[in-house]
Amino acid sequence: MRFSSKLNILSFSNLVHRRLIQIVFKGGSTGLFPYVWLRDCSLDPQTYAVTAAMKGRLHFMRDFDTNVHPLDVSLDKKANCLAIQWPGNVNSRYEQNWLKSRCPANENVRILRRQFYLGLECVEQWNRKQIESRKFRFLLDRFIDDDRVLHDFLCSVCVHGIAVLEGNGKNSNNSELFGKIVQRIGFLQRNHFGEIFEVFPKPNASNMAYAGAGELPYHTDFPSLSDPPQLQMLHMANRAECSGGLSMFVDGFHIAKLMAQRYPEHYKLLTSVPLEFVEEGFDEHKLMDGSDERFDYDMVARHKTIKLDDQNRVVQVQFGNVMRSWFIDIGDPSLIQKIYDALKIFTELCYAPENQLIFPLHSGDSVLWANTRLLHARGGYAVIGVPSRERRVIGCYFGWDTVKSRVRTLRDALKLAQNQHTL
Template identity: 30%
Template sequence: MLLQRSSYINILLRRCSLITCPEAVEIRRPWPWPRVIRRNCRRSTQCPTKLQRVGLGLRYSSTIAHPPNNKATAIYQQHVDDDTIHLIYNDYTEARYPFVWLRDNCQCSECHDKTSLQRLLLLETLDIDVKPIKAEIDFSHQSIIVHWSDKHRSEYSVNWLKNIRLTSSMDPIDGLVSKYWGSEMTVDKIPTFSFHDIMSDESSLYSWLASLHTYGLSIVNDLGDDDKNITRLAKRVTNPRMTCYGNDFVVKSNPEPNNLAYTGYRLPLHTDLPFYQHEPGVQILHCIRKSEYGGKSEFADGFKVAYDLQKEDPETFDTLSTVAISFIDQGLHEISKTDYALCDWKPIIRLNRKGQIQQINFNNHVRGIEMSVGTDNIKKIYRALKIFNSALYKEENLISFALQEGEAACFNNTRVLHGRSAFTVPPGCQTPRHLQGIYIDWDEIYSRMRGIADKLK
């Protein structure tokens, strides 16, 4: 309940003799803030004039003090209901905090470890029926102090409370949106960022990572021909994802390849490493030397293709989203120099618990020979695979362009499928096609974005 009239407060103050500081003189001021000024007060200038909630129908004490600075977070008013503390801030936003939640999230050293930022309070000692014996505002520190029925004392910073909304997500990542695209995403429309800006400016770094969430595809330029710049770019976010191909990998034509990417063959659209249970989230490919004889990059938004298929051919979509396909890879580990044999089973289109498309797993080169259905249904699976593959290459879905030297293509490996046209290396060529690749994971990307968002508030 807001105190909406200066005269109304005057009456309450006079009738109930509630001003505890005798030097305080109330000066009339138009709504919304009845200002109380202390003149020649022997106490601290920040001492509040406390008003018991007589006649206001509220249970615990409220406080009127010097007018809050509208540029800083401050409490305008607080009161206690049956099971919540209700705060009104100086920007007139309101928030309710249940008793049990406040007690569970006490930030004192007995309940919360300041170093690990983890909870010390045990569930077995938490009383879910806990109630405040007294709740008051400390205006000098802008905090709420609560004395609990379990004999514990808690203090909550106003700034900390103000940033919490129990009715909605606090995660800045939840505010990001996904935008699906087809062939209209020409090379001049792909979000493009400067390597130097990303490396020197946190907001540029955040914008780059946000674009990877939104579109699943971006270009970073100005990397030059230094093959270590891709590692520097990845480490600007997090440590690179280690795979059987190492921390980073060289994509060149090799006479004895352990992967078809290390040949001049055409690579059809695919996602990388589906034989891992947890595939790399984002791949970055830095073009150090381009080929003059083919090797154009190709991309398709797998989410768009899958959603179109869900509307136009629900039977095929159902097959692709329910039937698990095997993916395998074998070879010599780049770092440990030991043999590896990786295998996983998963559907081409993975859905989340809400039935929404969460991930695309599609790589014909490493698709296993075993099937998870009986022989009578094998043809049905092949038909669904071919329909999905054909949809990727529809004119309205495919984009193709030559990645320029010094540019890096960055894409969501769980959403955007990538490939390339075939290329040749003429005899005696001294500068064959050379790309440097690296992976980073979405958990680490989102973690970095949250950290930046906190700083940019």
């Protein structure tokens, strides 16, 4: 059935034998919409509860008729929408823009929707030259006051795996400032070091970062956990008065790509053989209410150094030589030498100057990065023996779900072009 060219839906056909409705839109594009999908996704009040506080489908899959047929299909010319009457006295209206932007199996729709996840589709790998040419530094004052800057900061973490806040030394030792930064981002992810930790040399060190001021090698945090924190943030409360203590980062996804290109056999080992990581001891830290807590732990986990998805895309890099144990779960001992060779190559690529992003964190600066993508390290520095003047870093962890949710809510509130509706 065809309609006036003033309408954005030019025609529709009810293909009963295929259980589809075919729509021709203005401009000539077409879409095929299955009956079952149209009924299930109808936003009428009998199908969906839609309020400011929640959105959710009302009918149970147990009771849903997957072989449903429409009783009537028509075009509401005034509203320029498809109108369908379903069994059970359900009346649905499908606005043309809604239909066109959600057309099942349409390649453009699929590509656009994948962007909604803020996952691999938006990732841009980097070496030193590439990351230094990109926007990943932001002013702390504007981050605190401007939601668009907050959005761009978090997007940089999604895309590049890292973003830096430049505090210009203001109130760097102020725990209230750190709290404001955290609050702008979202919920913290607690672990066996508490919610917030401080890095400075101390007795009974529970972590190599606390054990001294020496260099720390490239690693991801907590390979000893089966579900390690996905993002880490460090805030430089007080920079070392002597030189040193540089922050070092490398894109593990880029390193994995280089290994696949240059050392395919070693790459195959790191993507197929899990390594065991252990962490045993205790940590003493303060809780949010200011009380002290001691937590004893004995963590063990296995990870492939480079984790792939079902399309052989790199989705996680996880490695820490300090926590790597003696156990390698393979039946052929001759492969052990090759595994060590692969780890050596992986590490050498991390330390190649052209792959490293190295910079000082000044007092008041903060950095947020993807812990399951980037590896980080620290240059050594001198301890001067005066606690109030020593290098002190405050840190915490976040989950991707929290950060990506924040990006989406900001896009919605700011009405940005990248925004997509949930339903």
